[in-house]
Amino acid sequence: MDEPMNNPVEQPTPRSTGVLTRIVRIVGWTSIVVGVLILGFVAQQLFVTTWFAQQNQTALTEEVEERFAAAETTEIEYVPQVSVTNPGDTNAGTGGTIVEGGSGSVTDEDAPLSPQKRSLLVESTPEPGAAFAVIRIPTIDRLKDGWVVVEGVELRNLKNGAGHMPRTPLPGQPGNAVISGHRTTYGAPFHELDELNPGDTIEVDTVLGTHVYEVRETIIVQPSELWVTEPRDGAWLTLTTCHPKFSSRQRLIVFAELIDGPNWETIYA
């Protein structure tokens, strides 16, 4: 009487269903975890590091203002050494165009006076990690109000502010002052450095006053190309940052020459 019912659709066995479900679940959860980790990385790099940098900048601004109020300046004798070179001659060994005019050397106060001697304002060398200057670039929005510069280019220094490379002159002094900064993280002070054009100005406040530089050249180099930090005739400011954005593969370099400030006349007159 009762005939067995034939099921036209073959149902998957419980075992095969369980394995498939488990695979889908593992793949799903792995995707979710990886996605969350990537989102977390992006958030940490873009927002958390910037938040830390902004907190540090607030503290460093107070520190640099205290330095400006308390630090003493000294006048020392400076002998310009005029070097005659071909204008526009680019020398890879010294890092670019060599200009005619005031190269110089700092001498002892007791050294015999000569007619060429002039007074150069100097400040004390800041301690590693200490805030000592403010860099301002009027044509770049995020640097219109300035970014504090600290002494040193260790990772811990650059997390706080732009970093001045030790063993290069301080801004406003003869030679080549080098300042490095992050491009995309930790406040990204040099994010729009590629937008600078020859003729744009860069201002650096130190305890001596405001040193005004004019951009001369922007180039891309490899991170190992140390020549960009070598001394130059006159007074120069070299800014370095990562290139391209979100990569530390290369370096964007901006060369700027002093055009005004407390020491300009001494160095170039």
Place this chain on the structure above:
Amino acid sequence: MKQWFVGLPGPMPLKVVVAAIVVFVALVLLFFVYDWIGTTLLDSGGTIG
């Protein structure tokens, strides 16, 4: 996750405290890992040399 939480030792308040500490430590470690990846690959600060 739920199994891990249930498997933690002690009564419920202790489980919550232990879980919070573990999560905090994991986040701190993750922060340092992110930081290392970021400064190595994305933005080393633009230093030369």
